[in-house]
Amino acid sequence: MVKESTLVNLLDNYVSGSRLDCAEAIYMWARGIPNEYASSALRIRYGNGMVYNEVIRDLKKIKVSKPIDRTEDTKFRIDRIIFEFFEEKCLPLILDRMVDGFKAIMVKTKKLMISLARADLLKGGNYVDWNTLWILYRAVFNEELTDFEKNVVIRELLKINVIEYIAEGKVHFPPYIDAIRQELSNLANMPKIEIPDLKEEEGKSWWKVNRETLLKQPFI
Structure with missing residues (x-):
């Protein structure tokens, strides 16, 4: 078991050492996001696909194995300590980057964000089927994206x-x-739209056919 101060010191070291990648990785770990998916996303954001493994090694050094473990002294859950620290110290940095990022993304990327926001899908904890993204984009802007453009937008x-x-x-x-x-809301200052139907079996079959190819792509 670990003392709360030891865990907080680890988190503080990530922030003071400008290791926002580690801070986000440990936040994703605490929420139970599997290594495969977290590492792929972190590689795109920070250029380091091994940061999730690095964080797990750091946690093992201080004898933390599961997010639901509790600290030795205060008996607080590990995940709750990480969540509170992340929200206080790391989230402002990430939110600034998100807002600044709106200015640099290409037009087609912004269009996808507008489509999602107008359909009220771009909200915390939500997820959208891959096919729905492009059906929605086509419904709003009456245009198709090539596979290459889709990859760039997602990245x-x-x-x-x-x-x-x-x-x-x-x-x-x-x-x-x-x-x-x-x-x-400012980005998508338009009326809400209805989401086009996408049969569940279509989404499943699409993923089954394309899974191996997609997992090799840098954006997955």
């Missing part, structure tokens, strides 16, 4: 934390995205 949204990670053909948005709801 850009992963890089600025608008997409947190992708798993099993579903695009997941971070729980903290609601904190910039006003910026998203």
Whole structure:
């Protein structure tokens, strides 16, 4: 078991050492996001696909194995300590990067964000099927994206934390995205639209056919 101060010192070292990648990795670990999906997303954001493993090694050194473990002295859950620290010390940095990122992304990426915001899908903890993204984009802007353009759009949204990670053909948005709801509203200052239907079996079959190829892509 670990003392609370030891865990907090580890988190403080990440922030003071400008290791936001480690801070985000431990936050994803605490929420139970599997290594495969977290590492792929973190590689896009920080250029380091091994940071999740690095964090797990750091946790083992201080004798932490599971997010639901409790500290030796205060008996607080490990995940709760990480959540509170992340929200206080790291989240402002990430939110600033998200808002700044809106200025640099290409037009097609911004269009996808507008489509998601107008459909009220771009909100904390939500996820969207991969196929739905492009059906929605086509419904709003009456245009198709090439596979290459789709890859670039997804990479850009992963890089600025608008997409947190992708798993099993579903695009997941971070729980903290609601904190910039006003910026998203300004971006998508249009009436809400209805989401086109996508049969569940179509989404499943699409993922089954393309899974091996997609897992080799840098954005998955």
